[in-house]
Each structure stands twice: as structure tokens, then as C-alpha cells.
Amino acid sequence: MEEKIKKEFEFTSSPHFHSKYSTGTVMWIVNLSLIPAVISGVIFFGLYQLVIIFTSIFFAILTEAIIQKILKQKITITDGSAFLTGLLLALTLPPNFSLSATAIGAVFAIAIGKQIFGGLGFNIFNPALAGRAFLQAAFPVEITTWTAPNYSVQSVSSATPLAAFKYDKVLTELKPLVVGNIGGCIGETSALAILVGGIFLIAIGIVNYRIPLAMIIGLFLFGGVFHLIDVTKFPPPSFHLFAGGFMLGAFYMATDYVTSPYTPKGMWIFGLGISLFIVIIRLFGGVPEGVMYSILLMNSFVPLINRYTIPKPFGMKE
Amino acid sequence: MKKPVSLTQEYIKGLWEINPIFKQILGMCPTLAVTVSAINGLAMGLATTFVLVFSSVIISSIRKIVPSQVRIATYILIISTFVTIVDLVMKAKFPELSKALGPFIPLIVVNCIILGRAEAFASRNNVLRSFLDALGNGSGFLIALLVLGSIREMLGTRTIFGVQVLPNQFTPWMVMILPAGAFITLGLLLGFANAFTKWQEQKNKKSVLVR
Numbered sequence: 001m002e003e004k005i006k007k008e009f010e011f012t013s014s015p016h017f018h019s020k021y022s023t024g025t026v027m028w029i030v031n032l033s034l035i036p037a038v039i040s041g042v043i044f045f046g047l048y049q050l051v052i053i054f055t056s057i058f059f060a061i062l063t064e065a066i067i068q069k070i071l072k073q074k075i076t077i078t079d080g081s082a083f084l085t086g087l088l089l090a091l092t093l094p095p096n097f098s099l100s101a102t103a104i105g106a107v108f109a110i111a112i113g114k115q116i117f118g119g120l121g122f123n124i125f126n127p128a129l130a131g132r133a134f135l136q137a138a139f140p141v142e143i144t145t146w147t148a149p150n151y152s153v154q155s156v157s158s159a160t161p162l163a164a165f166k167y168d169k170v171l172t173e174l175k176p177l178v179v180g181n182i183g184g185c186i187g188e189t190s191a192l193a194i195l196v197g198g199i200f201l202i203a204i205g206i207v208n209y210r211i212p213l214a215m216i217i218g219l220f221l222f223g224g225v226f227h228l229i230d231v232t233k234f235p236p237p238s239f240h241l242f243a244g245g246f247m248l249g250a251f252y253m254a255t256d257y258v259t260s261p262y263t264p265k266g267m268w269i270f271g272l273g274i275s276l277f278i279v280i281i282r283l284f285g286g287v288p289e290g291v292m293y294s295i296l297l298m299n300s301f302v303p304l305i306n307r308y309t310i311p312k313p314f315g316m317k318e
Numbered sequence: 319m320k321k322p323v324s325l326t327q328e329y330i331k332g333l334w335e336i337n338p339i340f341k342q343i344l345g346m347c348p349t350l351a352v353t354v355s356a357i358n359g360l361a362m363g364l365a366t367t368f369v370l371v372f373s374s375v376i377i378s379s380i381r382k383i384v385p386s387q388v389r390i391a392t393y394i395l396i397i398s399t400f401v402t403i404v405d406l407v408m409k410a411k412f413p414e415l416s417k418a419l420g421p422f423i424p425l426i427v428v429n430c431i432i433l434g435r436a437e438a439f440a441s442r443n444n445v446l447r448s449f450l451d452a453l454g455n456g457s458g459f460l461i462a463l464l465v466l467g468s469i470r471e472m473l474g475t476r477t478i479f480g481v482q483v484l485p486n487q488f489t490p491w492m493v494m495i496l497p498a499g500a501f502i503t504l505g506l507l508l509g510f511a512n513a514f515t516k517w518q519e520q521k522n523k524k525s526v527l528v529r
Binding site: 098100101104112116134137138139140142 | 489491492493494496498499502506509
């Protein structure tokens, strides 16, 4: 009798619903969806950017393998997560960035950003952004040296649109911002290329729409309020939306499964919080761009957000 | 009764076994703040060791006549006397170093290592043992600060004690002489210290089993 019950009913602990995707599948699909961004980087800044991307990925995977080997863990470099960290890190670096510094950033991202916390699933901060933040602090000059894109009309100017606005109050037009032939990081300049990948990820259900949408709404809300207060001093929200690393941050960095809230309400709070900090840093901070710091800051709130936004089970009172 | 500890052991234990930085995690504030260079670390370590040794000796020698209700106030008074001596000597003899260390020399008064050793050791042991214990803890602190300062100075400015050790091709990591570098370096050092302790314990356990 007991045998029969066991055969017919599978006894397992929750969760009972499983995603059709494994971690590896998800990671590799995300990697593939970044191809347009990589292509845009190569088109605007030259083939050398591929070397930077390759270096970053190589050292990310190598570090992961070495640390897992030392700690006698299962080596999981084929699941694509270290690949993704390396790729995302490279896309946030300025064009023609030094290769040794790229390698240092990739090693830091994996070793300190991820493995020290216990590996994939345990890290508090987005590893790629942790690596980027370290490089920003370690090499403040090199990481803000921008190369002008090849096919730009005014290829002399090498300031990013955000820096141009912050220091000279020059507002870049929307069309180049969307297409991407502006100064900026390798994979961040073309909003269009990132949107293609991001919307693809949302469409097939890998990325939840809530965080990017909340970030865009928040950006229009907070950026719009300041723009209405003083039209000449503060840029319009559409500029905020397409300039700098907002697109890459919204679709790829903030939506990292490990470092974002898992409750629907929490996702909205998370997204809005990031946008609030982005607007504050961009308008009043000492640096032109604030997407990285905003996401890292909100990453640290994720456990708190998760705790206070647990959905009420159906039928439960109070 | 505990087994009596040998006099050498009294000194040795401060270097690693109960190292103030790596094992007791005390005195983090000056550790993180002043170790931008090896020379700063060395100066801070020496100043702290000086205060630690002399205050421990005095506290130990008067331990039987101080009423326990006012002992903390008495300790602080003794400690601050020596801190004042160090502060004034450094200002007179090494003005640049004194400027670099800034408020952290006067702040030795509230360094928890010193009060910790006074309360935990000097107030219960004789003068010789207190002297050795303070010297050991001071040396442990000094070594930790020196290591931390050297690593940060090497990566942050290519030099150790002002002598260039890394080639010019090496781009200095600015972050290392910023507060973030202190936290990262100290965190990694503590991690390695813990890993080493664990490895040592496992080795000891194995050798016991073999026997």
C-alpha cells in the first residue's frame, strides 16, 4: 500500500513549481541578448573593444575556476554566470581601457564581489558593478578617459553627454543618445542595442518587467519634477533615460536575480529607489553618472525590502 | 588553578595566538585610519606599544591599592599620561609624522587594546608578566599595522617606506590609500588569518589522531 502511494504521489518539500529554465540556460540566454550591445560597442569604438571584452571574460572565468578549485567546490564555470559578469563588466568600461586594469576589475568582481560571499546566489552586490566600482576607485583617471566614437559627426569631443551637461550645460540631442554615437562606455552608449536585448529578455520571461519599468517611471517622476522646477538647470527626463548607463543598468544590472528583491512589491520599491538615487547623484553629486552607485546602494537594501514586502497568503487575516 | 604559563609564552601569545588585530579584532579605528603608508603604521604601532607597556606596568604595580569602583578612571588617567608624553614628543621630534597621524595619537587613550589589556591582564598579574604581555600585544599590533600599511602603500603608491618597489609600468591603485582600500585589505587579511587558523587546527587534530 505504502509503496503504491509513494509511486503515485511524489513527496517533496516546496517549491513545487519549477522553472523550465536552468541557471545555465538563463545565463547563456542573457549573454546572447547582449550581442547587440557588443556589436554597437565595436561599431562605435573599434574592434579593439573585443579584446577588452575577451580579457574581462577570460579573467572572470579563470578566477571563478581557481577559487572553486581552492575551496574544493564544484567548478561551475560552464553555467555562464562568470561569463556574464565578465561581459557586463567589460561593457561598463570606457573604450580602449587598459587591459591589465580590466583583468584586475574582473578578478575583483568574481573574487570579492561574488566568491567571498559564498558564490552564485549568496552575493549581496552585483559582482560586475562591484568590479566596476573598484576600478572607479582604483583608477579614477583612466576610467573617465573617454574616446570619441569613430562615426561621430563631431569626433573631437570626447566628453560623455552626462559630463558635458554637468560641467558645461551642453544638452546632447536625443537621436545620438538613442543610437549611441556618443562618448561613453563600450556597451552603454547605444540605448537602442540594449533595448533590443532587454525587451527580448522580458518577452521570453527571463527578466521581470517590474524593475526596469519602475526605474523608468521613477526616472521620469523624479527627473521630471526637477526639470519642471528649473528648465535650464536640470535636464529633461528623456535625457536621463537615454544618457549614461541607465539602460544597461535597468535591464541587466538591477535585474540580477541574486541581488534584487523577489517580491513584486519589493521590485517596485527597488526600482523606484534606484531612480531616486540616480537623479540625486546626477543632478547634485560630485560625479556625472550615478547608475552604478545607485544600484549598489539599493542592492544593500534588498534583504530589508524582501523582509517587509512578503505577500500576504490568501485568506490570512492581519 | 590554571596551568602556569611560561614567561616566553606570555610574550609570544600576543604575536599571533591573541593578536589584537587578527584574533581579538580590537583597535580597528587607528588600524583602518592611519595605515595609508608603512611609516604611519610603524609610528602608530610604536606609539601604541609604548603607551601599552608603560601603562600596563604601572597599573600592574598599583593593582592592589586601587579600589575596584574607580579602577577604570584610574587606568584612563595613567594611560592618558603616557599618551600625552607620546603626543608631545612626536610633535617636537617628528612634526611631519605627528601631522600625518593627526588626532589618532591623542586617541590612543581610548584604544580598546590598552584598556583591554589593563582590565583583562595587568590588573590581575604581576609586573613582569604584565610587561611581557603588553610588549607581546604591542608587537602583535605593530606587526599587523606594518603589514597593512606596507600592502596599502605598495599598491597605492608603488613604494614601501618611500622606497619604490613596484615598476613604473604599474598603475597605482588609488583605492588602496582611500578608506575603502583599508577595509578591503583588512578584510582579506582577517580572512586569510582565519583560514590559516582553521587549517592549523585541522592539522593538529589529524596529528593527534595519528598518534
